[in-house]
Amino acid sequence: MAIIISICNQKGGVGKTTTSVNLAACLAAAEKRTLLLDLDPQANATTGVGFNKSEIKRSSYQALIGKDSIESSVLKTEMNYLSLVPSQSALVGAELELVGIVSRETRLKNCIKPIINQYDYIIIDCPPSLGLLTLNALTATNYVIIPVQCEYYAMEGLADLKRTIYLVKQRLNPSLEIKGIVLTMFDSRNNLAHQVSEELRKHFNEVVFNVVIPRNVRLSEAPSYGKPIILYDVKSKGAQSYFELAKEVLKQDFEV
Amino acid sequence: MAIIISICNQKGGVGKTTTSVNLAACLAAAEKRTLLLDLDPQANATTGVGFNKSEIKRSSYQALIGKDSIESSVLKTEMNYLSLVPSQSALVGAELELVGIVSRETRLKNCIKPIINQYDYIIIDCPPSLGLLTLNALTATNYVIIPVQCEYYAMEGLADLKRTIYLVKQRLNPSLEIKGIVLTMFDSRNNLAHQVSEELRKHFNEVVFNVVIPRNVRLSEAPSYGKPIILYDVKSKGAQSYFELAKEVLKQDFEV
Ligand SMILES: Nc1ncnc2c1ncn2[C@@H]1O[C@H](COP(=O)(O)OP(=O)(O)OP(=O)(O)O)[C@@H](O)[C@H]1O
Ligand SMILES: Nc1ncnc2c1ncn2[C@@H]1O[C@H](COP(=O)(O)OP(=O)(O)OP(=O)(O)O)[C@@H](O)[C@H]1O
């Protein structure tokens, strides 16, 4: 039975896709059968593992609106243990199309059920909003990992996100838990970054991951080659820090 | 009659709010009567000019769903010529509430009509998505300014954005024009930034602004003081570059 982790934060550009792609790749490197599920109409995670979004025929969109099974959209990536459910621009329309449908928040949960035993991990990359796509992820998921940039605006949105997670836990998914907050794009020369990091550890003490993802240009270069960081530059600080994150995630799941 | 400019890009974290707040502040410094309209449920622009989003009673939300006039939500900021229509988290619900309503895309346009002669400029900060809020902005606006980070993922989304702008122009707002693309968070030491910048000038030649906004930590510090950059640190590279942008915008509007 797969452990489902959604990478979620309505604040834009905080490293959701970079964390989804690279955490999934590191779990696959540890020989965990991993499915990366792209739920963002921008389809950045799809590009990040080497696919061209304009060539995608079946995606998470068809599964959500009930046209196809999610299984029929699964693609094999370059890595043995990593598969992808791609996204496409049509997903923008899913939010409007789902509004009138009964049980609109549980569509994804029901799509995933038939394939849940084929994987050890399912990693869901969410769009930068708290709309129906993110609600579907929060309803289907076991855990949430929240990437946070060490910037002022990124801090502000956390209260709204926590409130949404709490509401989904109460009404739609009682087993939902925050697995952790991961600090991203950390620049140790910058005072603001240290201040935000201290603030977060104070307010969210129990769930901030020990590893901090540094700002590392290799992480932003890798997507243009369609490769996760461990295939693009395994010696980089970016690759090392995502290995660390995967180790912390595995430790939590297999030691408790 | 106000010139309405929407700051738009579905890619997250590219500098939409930073551009909205600072362009509006620089236009106000040039004694143009300017209204900053926050259309993002995150309400970052509201914070960026000194208000606490949890204390907001009336916002763009009430105007969109028809409860109040937009005029009743206008707040005066620290700067003489700068006013704000704030946002609040409730705006997340507007997208779902508007779906079933006739003329759902033209709500904002109709809200703005009564106040259009009170300002020289109205600057709209959009959320990171191509949903109903952004469609409302694109239908109400005269121009679009597209902030683009010099990163691979940010480039990818431009084709979708251009297609959406073209569709809105055809069906809802024939006078809609792209005023320009502004490169943001530019780090001259980074090869990728130069490559992306060249690529953009090649593909979008006619509309890339001359000024490039550099990565400048003072720009990310200013929001924690609730001040636009020209009030927080007028000598910074960030402030200088946004002055330049305002000059280019004014030159286009008053010299043609
Ligand atoms: N640690 C890092 N160091 C340097 N660049 C990074 C890092 N993490 C992410 N980036 C770059 O920053 C940009 C934003 O990251 P990313 O796209 O992963 O964020 P996101 O939260 O998924 O954005 P969106 O809200 O649009 O979905 C990307 O161009 C990415 O390549
Ligand atoms: N030129 C710059 N130099 C340094 N930091 C910047 C610059 N422009 C923006 N920032 C910082 O980068 C982060 C992202 O910028 P901003 O919030 O303006 O982007 P956005 O596109 O509005 O994001 P969203 O998609 O969430 O609405 C913010 O923390 C901001 O302070």
Ligand SMILES: [Mg+2]
């Ligand atoms: Mg993303």
Ligand SMILES: [Mg+2]
């Ligand atoms: Mg913003």
